[in-house]
Amino acid sequence: MADEAAIEALAALVPATLRALHAIEFASRHLSPQTLPQIVETLAGRNDDLAPALAASRALDWPGRLAPVRDHLERAAAFAEETIQGLRAAPEAPQPIVAAYRSLRGYPRACEALYPLSPFLRPVGHFFLEQPARSDADLQARLAAADPTREGVGFMHIGGPSGTRGAFSLYVPEYYDPARSWPLVVALHGGSGNGGAFLWSWVREARTRGFIVLAPTASGSTWSLMEPEIDGPLIDRMASGVANDWNVDSSHQLLTGMSDGGTFTYVIGLDAACRFTHLAPVAASFHPMLMTAADPDRVRGLPVHIVHGTQDWMFPPEMAQGAERALRQAGADVTYREVADLSHTYPRDENARILDWFLPTPR
Known part of the structure; x- marks a missing residue:
């Protein structure tokens, strides 16, 4: 009973x-x-x-x-x-x-509490997959064969509990195989946010398509936009550490972010020493002065995918339009998406387009 x-x-x-x-x-x-x-x-x-x-x-x-x-x-x-x-x-x-x-x-917080049930309850498992993949028999077989309890897979918080300043959260698909290299997505939260929360903006796609997500938390209340030498090296060390412990595809490393995280994507992503191969700023502020500090050789041919909302009330779309023009003039390979019904919020429905651009072939 x-x-x-x-x-x-x-x-x-x-x-x-x-x-x-x-x-x-x-x-x-x-x-x-x-x-x-x-x-x-x-x-x-x-x-x-x-x-x-x-x-x-x-x-x-x-x-x-x-x-x-x-x-x-x-x-x-x-x-x-x-x-x-x-x-x-x-x-x-x-x-x-x-x-x-x-x-x-x-x-x-609800996602973090619920996710451990995904291998055992089909509706929960489907919730953490992109909808077109919920009927993918091969993917379902990979997930069924994976051991979700083995070390180094699933979601984890490194350097402290979720949201610890200067620490990061990580998701590695349960069917991770060290024999092949895996794309890396580094996702930067918006102002007053944290990586432990922003991680869940990408877990569904990572579990579906097979890539690793690293979500850092800024050392301060937001990213060090005026002092990139504070958070920039921090992010690089995090990505380097992940690449040491997991087999990361050095040719597919995406830096993306929302709002202040998108702006910081520009700030450190246009620097000559940046390790990331692709940039995808979302709802970001952009000032032409950023281009004066950018490395011309770095920018030339750099794949950049800009997403911005026409209804953005914090950073007007003219900022994104200016970024597109400036980057194109500098020789970057720019994809521009202005979304008519999008305000200043994270558009998870754009993840698939970003990933189709970042990973043009099935993994």
Whole structure:
């Protein structure tokens, strides 16, 4: 009877949690000061099954052997519920958009709690894959054959707990094979963010396509934009350490980032000593003075993929347009994407395009 009750609890809580996480992704992608009221209206009533399912699970006497499953699932559900409630309450806060962004911090915490269940619960495993790959039999076979408990795979925090200043978070696909080289994506968070949270913007794609993600946390509250010698060498040491411990493809190393992270991608990515082969700044600020410090030989032929929102209220799209012109004139190989409905937020739906550009052939 206890097993049956636990199965019923799982059958209710898993889909409710995943629906909530998808709703949070939708809200995050479309969030802006102007759209917040519409987002709250869209969320109303759509995730009302999560709180009852969580309460029912907490009230249940689960079998002892399922305690780890219960712990991961209930923590993920609680973070998702907290995030949904925070978004709904944001319009009444003194600074609504700040409250909305703050509430989104629950999303990566929910993902981190939920991810260990991905090898065991098919809906969870599918959530952490790109949608077209969920029916890929070869990928499913690789994942099924992989040991998620072996050392050096999955997500990990190095140098301290998630979000520790000057430390980093890392994801290595569970089917990692040291016999071949693996592309590396280094993803820089925005101002006041941290690598432990921003990592989850890329795990789904990394698990699907087979590459390593390194997400550093700035040594200060944001990247040292005016003093690149602080965080620049830090990022390089992190990438070098990963390349020492895992087989990294030196010809496919992408530096990308959101907002201040995108700006810092320009700052260190245009330097002659930069190790990264591709740059993909997103929603970034750009000043023409950056080009005066850039190395001409480094910029010439450098693959750069710029993504910016037409509706960006923090860094107007004219900044990105200026970056495109300046880089093209300097000889860079520029791909420019201006997204009509995008504000100043991270567009996870652009990851696939960035990766198709960065990794043009299947891995």
